Amino acid sequence: MNDVRVRYAPSPTGHLHLGSLRTALYNWLFARHHLGVFLVRIEDTDLERSKPEYTQSILETLQWASMEPDEPVIIQSERIEIHRKIAHQLLTEGKVYRCFCTPAELRERLGESASQEGSYTRYDGKCRDKDVTNFDEKPFALRFRLQEDRQSILFNDLIRGPVQFERDQLDDFIIVRSDGTPMYNFVVVVDDAFMNISHVLRGEDHISNTPKQILLYEACGYAVPQFAHFSMILGPDGQRLSKRHGATSVLEYKQEGFLPDALCNYLVRLGWSHGDQELFTRQELFNYFDLGAMSKKGAIFDPKKLEWVNGMYIRNLSPEVILDTIERDMNHTWRTVFSKWSLSTLLKGISLYKERAKTLKELSDDLKSLHETPVKFPENPNFIDTSSVLNSLQAVEDLLERLDTFSYEFIDKTLKEFCHEAALSLSQLMQPLRIALTGKISSPGVASIIEVLGREESAYRIRLFRDYLKKKGRNEALTNN
Numbered sequence: 005m006n007d008v009r010v011r012y013a014p015s016p017t018g019h020l021h022l023g024s025l026r027t028a029l030y031n032w033l034f035a036r037h038h039l040g041v042f043l044v045r046i047e048d049t050d051l052e053r054s055k056p057e058y059t060q061s062i063l064e065t066l067q068w069a070s071m072e073p074d075e076p077v078i079i080q081s082e083r084i085e086i087h088r089k090i091a092h093q094l095l096t097e098g099k100v101y102r103c104f105c106t107p108a109e110l111r112e113r114l115g116e117s118a119s120q121e122g123s124y125t126r127y128d129g130k131c132r133d134k135d136v137t138n139f140d141e142k143p144f145a146l147r148f149r150l151q152e153d154r155q156s157i158l159f160n161d162l163i164r165g166p167v168q169f170e171r172d173q174l175d176d177f178i179i180v181r182s183d184g185t186p187m188y189n190f191v192v193v194v195d196d197a198f199m200n201i202s203h204v205l206r207g208e209d210h211i212s213n214t215p216k217q218i219l220l221y222e223a224c225g226y227a228v229p230q231f232a233h234f235s236m237i238l239g240p241d242g243q244r245l246s247k248r249h250g251a252t253s254v255l256e257y258k259q260e261g262f263l264p265d266a267l268c269n270y271l272v273r274l275g276w277s278h279g280d281q282e283l284f285t286r287q288e289l290f291n292y293f294d295l296g297a298m299s300k301k302g303a304i305f306d307p308k309k310l311e312w313v314n315g316m317y318i319r320n321l322s323p324e325v326i327l328d329t330i331e332r333d334m335n336h337t338w339r340t341v342f343s344k345w346s347l348s349t350l351l352k353g354i355s356l357y358k359e360r361a362k363t364l365k366e367l368s369d370d371l372k373s374l375h376e377t378p379v380k381f382p383e384n385p386n387f388i389d390t391s392s393v394l395n396s397l398q399a400v401e402d403l404l405e406r407l408d409t410f411s412y413e414f415i416d417k418t419l420k421e422f423c424h425e426a427a428l429s430l431s432q433l434m435q436p437l438r439i440a441l442t443g444k445i446s447s448p449g450v451a452s453i454i455e456v457l458g459r460e461e462s463a464y465r466i467r468l469f470r471d472y473l474k475k476k477g478r479n480e481a482l483t484n485n
């Protein structure tokens with residue numbers, strides 16, 4: 005395919021949400037696959053709803069996901085004069101006409117919904133052939149003049165195949181409002197043509213705009229691009245994914261410790277597949293991604309699978325990169341929380357916990373909890389026989405203090421030998437030790453936890469737990485008597 009130029013065109017009316025990120029991703033991958041150009045245009049002509057801080061946040065999110073445009077970002081509102089000029093040209097050519105109908109008149113003539121934007125009430129053409137040589141400066145909108153002989157509009161959607169709209173689904177739609185602001189369908193066409201867009205790839209919520217845009221391309225004398233409309237992302241109830249279904253803003257995922265590559269890997273599969281492969285490197289996506297394998301059906305968002313993908317990506321990162329990512333995305337001063345640990349201890353801790361974390365937030369919470377000496381222990385620990393537990397805990401405490409080399413291998417070997425000599429099963433020793441060291445019934449391997457905590461802190465925690473058990477035993481004895 006020659007000269008692929010695609011654009012991602014968000015409206016800055018909120019932070020980027022998952023659906024928009026997927027649209028950006030599909031455009032970006034399509035451009036990379038075809039060695040084309042990926043562009044970004046900020047559609048901020050809705051002045052009431054657009055906010056500069058959202059533009060900023062959208063661009064930052066794209067940067068976070070490494071989907072930066074290949075040419076400078078286009079800001080639609082900066083092109084308003086060009087939009088006006090072209091609207092005027094269409095007026096001069098008779099392709100659009102002035103409409104003086106006020107919303108009140110439209111409502112009266114055509115019914116309540118007639119004055120509402122996006123309503124399907126068709127305009128009756130009252131102003132179509134009005135003599136407008138003298139219009140007394142009354143405000144007017146500009147309406148597209150749908151040709152009499154235009155019976156239908158057909159386009160070949162690259163995902164859906166032929167899509168046809170009949171004449172009775174269209175009317176003389178407004179291209180510039182009576183307050184002078186141009187409408188979305190018009191500016192999109194002018195800007196896509198200006199940016200030489202070859203393929204318009206967007207969500208299926210825009211299908212009904214496409215016939216109007218094709219009419220405008222033709223009226224302006226521009227080449228019509230190809231179109232493809234992706235299916236929507238759905239919530240578990242089959243409805244379009246929205247805030248009702250929980251977090252949808254990409255920023256929230258960032259703060260929860262989802263990695264951009266993992267999020268994109270998860271999103272790419274919501275509507276596209278390559279056999280049953282689930283995990284892809286970016287290079288693989290560049291190689292494989294194309295529109296042929298896109299699904300026409302909406303895909304259901306599955307947070308559990310997203311967590312699984314994220315966990316797989318976390319495991320692939322080095323502890324150094326994880327540390328940097330947490331500080332970049334979640335907490336700039338994260339490492340300072342671990343005041344009792346050196347940097348190399350913190351990195352060891354990250355290595356341990358990255359194997360089980362689904363998000364960086366979970367990893368961070370687990371490590372913070374490990375860093376604090378436990379003050380509470382599970383009510384019903386999964387071990388019994390307190391007196392022998394007390395003895396073995398005491399023995400391990402002594403062993404640790406005497407250990408020559410304080411390394412994982414050595415600690416592990418010593419604990420195993422001790423079990424053997426004391427005729428204990430591994431879990432008979434490890435479970436109480438784990439609870440003593442972490443305050444939890446599940447954790448990474450006990451020997452590696454001891455290595456991270458160090459000799460003194462480990463011994464101290466074991467001692468505290470022994471005291472706790474002794475006190476508990478005394479209390480129980482009192483209650484039983």
Ligand code: GLU
Pocket residue numbers: 013014015047192205206210
């Ligand atoms: N600004 C539109 C939106 O955010 C996108 C329009 C388009 O891709 O044509 O939905």
